[in-house]
Amino acid sequence: MTALEPVIGLEIHVQLATETKMFCGCRLSFGDEPNSHICPVCLGHPGVLPNVNEQAIVYALMIGEALGCEIAERSTFHRKNYFYPDLPKGYQISQYDHPIAVDGRLGDVRVHRAHLEEDAAKLSHKGASGRIHGSGASVVDFNRGGTPLVEIVSEPDIRSAAQAREWAQLLRATLASLGVSDCNMEEGSLRVDGNVSLRPAGSDELGTKTELKNMNSFRFLERGIEAEIERQRELIESGQEVEQETLHFHPDDGSLTPMRSKEYAHDYRYFPEPDLVPVVPTAEMREAARAALPELPAARKERYLTELDLPEATAASLAFQPELGGFFEDALAANSDATPRAIANWVTGDLVAALREQDLGEDPYRSKAEPREIAALAAMVEGKQVSHSAGKQILAKLAAEGGTAAGVVESEGLAQISDDSEIDAMIDAAIESEPEAADQVRSGNEKAIGRIVGAAMKNSQGRIDGGLAREKILERLG
Amino acid sequence: MPASEEICRLSATELIAGIEAGSFSPAESIEAWAGAMESDDLNAFLWKGVEGGAEQGSGHLSGLPVAIKDIFCTSGIPTTAGSRILEGYKPPYSATAVERLTEAGAGLLGKTNMDEFAMGSSNENSAYGGVSNPWDRTRVPGGSSGGSAAAVAGGLAPCALGTDTGGSIRQPAALCGIVGLKPTYGAISRFGMIAFASSLDQCGPLTRTVADAALLLEVMQGQDQRDSTSVGLEAPIELPSSTDLDGVRFGVPAELVGGDVGIEVGVREVFEQTLSRIEELGGEVAEVTLPHAAHGISAYYVLAPAEASSNLARYDGVRYGLRVEADDLVSMYERTRSEGFGPEVKRRIMLGTYALSSGYYDAYYAQAQKVRTRIAEDFTAAFQGVDFVVTPTSPTVAFPLGARTQDPLSMYLSDFCTVPMSLAGIPAISIPAGLAAPPEGGPELPVGFQIAAPAFGEQDLLEAAHALEMSIGFQRLDQREGEGA
Amino acid sequence: MIDREQVRHVARLARLSLSEDEEARITEQLSGILEHVEKISALDLNGVEPTTHVIELTNRFRPDVPVEAPPREVLLEAAPEGDGDSAGFEVPSPQA
């Protein structure tokens, strides 16, 4: 049997970080008292009309430009009709055959389209009797209803769960750099659905695809897609058919269950929204969107590689993890004497490790360490004012307690010993404490020198530079 | 101080002139009209109450009460759109058109009866009972703005607001012998006007005179931030003063007026007399062709129900209005909507849902939108040769209550002459042109004459209508009764 | 033109429950109306642009500035079950 190849596409709903909703003047909110941001328009009262938020258009254009899309000359809104309590008008206003942006690319995945629409309200089930047929009640909170969304649809260019996660991370970094969204997966401001199918490797045909929902972190996204690939593989290999359906991912046990099929078949009866007029982005609007673009993650990585000479993996994690990259940029801006590479290593290495240890996730700004002090630390180590191992101690202290690098050096007495006589005395003591190793070095076995250097470092509590110690020992024993 | 009856015999412009001259106060005017409204025995009003308008100097319409079709949201005042599903609903806000009137000092004089969600041509589709035509109480006032037309014709209100989607201002104005103006689509904001068919709905005045229509249009027109499809007019509307039609060209479209389209003999006679009168006033009458106009009804009865089916999806028992309880969600939806909507509304929701449903969209909806393009082009071409297009407003005079309720298609054909202008978005006015006996015999009834102009041609339209109105000298019902009294 | 089965399907889409009688009547009436309406399908309108708005407008936007809404209690009271201070709009659970 030929090997099976996964074909994966992603659909991402991004809540825009505008002040107000897509079609009315209610403020956006998260976590506020239910139904505290509502008005006749977003409740779908009789006679109201939608009114397009200009900032949402600006953000959508920025997203289109950042994803290398073609901006539509004329884009329109449609009504997508269906009944559900979270949909107050009985239809969702969404872009259908003329989305605002099409045919883009981000990294190695093509972007099919990006379109504007409004978010639904939030429905929560009330009481414990929900299991008993006919006795359950739900409550609708319309605060979220009408939040502007941009839906981004990728082409099915992704071939593995890991690649899906990486691409979603790149997309998130890109959107975050634009400042158009909070991009918070747990709070739902970034929602990623996956379309997964399998086909014989090398084939052009597409297999039956399933749609995965509720993967509200990058880890779950990867796990969910991985699980679905395996599920489909087993079905196909045992001669069964994959059914086209929507699956719900359960983070607790990693399982996938079919969403209850709606009682009635869907027929959305799309038609042009008569209450809204076309959006025709002018040259000025497009120009403004392009001008508002910051350096995008892909370009930033390129710059880190070529201009700052950072290693590939370091450049990628700084460029694609917005908080980490921001912290790094802030440290760079402190103008210390450290090289970018040294700062980058401290940030992506020890600082990230410290975050993990303190259970602070991936945001270095949540630690107590100031970017400027990490830069100062890197400069001290590079300038041999402190040893590398002392540097590690300083970082741990900065991350846990804050303060300045110089202050920690001072209070912990970690400064490099610079007085030659003091160093010499320590070297002599180290040679004395390791007579065997000293003999071996004298007889030409240089490898044995490590033990003596180690002793010197230990005695000085890391306050001697390792290289210097080595030189001096060789001088004595050479 | 004149007696209430005298105040209630004045047109809106006369009323305002009387207040300006100090003959009576705004409060006296409002009081007189409140009394008139209370005497309603036509079932023209769904809510009787007066709000504002009595204050001196609160605007140039101070003292003028306006009856409001119950399709306009009025803050804190019941608004039902003639439907059970909105019984008891009090909107939390007011329509822009109503706000503009009250900002100009006008008062609100009750909410008038109407066909449910403006779907109908006889007012018999109101969930709150039909309205009688004041000329003959056994007959319909027309629809859907039947309550507004009957109130003005019956002397219960000096003027009223209506809405026109396919003829709902012009046709009842014609059947009740008053003036009804449908402005250019977008001239007046639709915000707060309960939607029937969004791409066609337009607010307009029903009045005693053409000048009154101009007066109200000027106050209400204008772009509104809250209605993206509103544009307003290019220049302020002035009160019309023309008395002749020198050099003005009127086009008669064979497709709407020809011998085979079901125009009653009496209606045709009045129409032809009016054409002769145009010529007497110095105007020219020519034939024009609107090759697709006869398909207007077909296109309209696809587009309007399709939009309506979507616009009426919000009445689901969740956030306001009627709810019929049920154990499960779908049953709650279905029971609420089935008990809340009347037969005509259900029929149109069904028709519109079908026309939009998978597999039928292209044949119905898309095709109807193309017919609409053609009809608009037809008018543009016709206006190359003439200034106005004229037709009888309604093919018939007011018909007996119940005559068409069992045959929806025959009811739909009442809009044959008014629908093409709605599809083209152009302004059109109906003025009373004379009386004609109904084919089945009985007292003579009003006949309306429709004049349509190019988009945004309201001022010219009002001037022509005014000249014709002056020459016709139609005696309104209130004037006849006033004489009799 | 349109049969009972289609009428039933459309009623379901529109969330209307029709009695047997209504179903029969509507099937007959819709068929009559559709027969009339269908005359337009005979027109050759290939290449004609469909019209959504007769008056051409573009780019009508609102500034991204909060607008004050009517009091929350008023909006909540309007709900069939509303008493103005309940936290939300209650419905039978879609899952029931």
Ligand SMILES: [Mg+2]
């Ligand atoms: Mg979507």
Ligand SMILES: [Zn+2]
């Ligand atoms: Zn709102």
